[in-house]
Amino acid sequence: MIIRWWRAVAGSDAVLQQYAAHLERNTFAEMAELPGHLGATIAVKVGGTDNELVVTSLWSDLDAAGHFEQGAFDDAVVKPSTQKLLKSFDLKVEYFETLVTTGILDKD
Template sequence: MIIRWWRAVAGSQEVLQHYADHLDRTTFKEMAALPSHLGASLAVKVNGTDCELVVTSLWSDLGSAGHFEQGAFDDAVVKPSTQKLLKSFDLKVEYFETLVTTGILKGE
């Protein structure tokens, strides 16, 4: 399994909620329809007024994880409307190959 990892910062709880709603309504539904997609999540860590967020998506193989590729394989795909919303964001995504899993990731 491949984990696709991307980080950003929302400058407020309001922006975080707007972004979370956007992911839930559009991006995560689009990903769910793609072959070999295994799931996705948005995680957050509040640091003062900033909300650090991590978006992860799970894929069965590296080739499938590149569905969002528009430039280089590790270029982040961040729509202009999302760029305006967020305080900062990574320009690149990271890919990790899963070696050992447990729980729901293992299918238990």
Template sequence: MIIREWRGRAAKSNPQGYPHHFRSKVMPELGELPGFLGAHLCRRDLGGTIEFLVLTKWRSLEAISAFAGDDVGQAIVEPEGVAALVDFDNRVQHYETIEDI
């Protein structure tokens, strides 16, 4: 299993904008993709902003490539997601799961 990690930051005045987008748009679309296994949406207070951490689980890098294209390290952020954030990572990280308990 591969974990895909991405982070975005939102204004404190808009704490529900990105979570709403994630639940209503991102998850339904990802749920239709072969090889997508699930996701976690996490948040933390950074003082002036809220950081969201998205961890998606995939069967393989090939499955990620079918979603993200040839450059699997490029973040895929839809316009609605961009609008809900003040800043976000343009690149993602991938981790091979070596133990899942």
């Protein structure tokens, strides 16, 4: 399994809620239709400031994770409307290959 990882800073609680709703309604719904997609999350840093967040998506393999490729394989895809919304964001995504899983991620 491949984990695609991207970080951003929402700034205010209102922006965090707006962005989370957008991900749930649009981006995550679109990803769910792609072959090899296994799930996605948005999480906010506990005890952090400015609503630091990480968006992760889970993919069956690296080829499936490449559905978002528009430039280099590790370029983040951040729409202009999202760029205006967020305080800051990474320009690159990171990919991690899982070695061992447990719990709900271990289900076949």
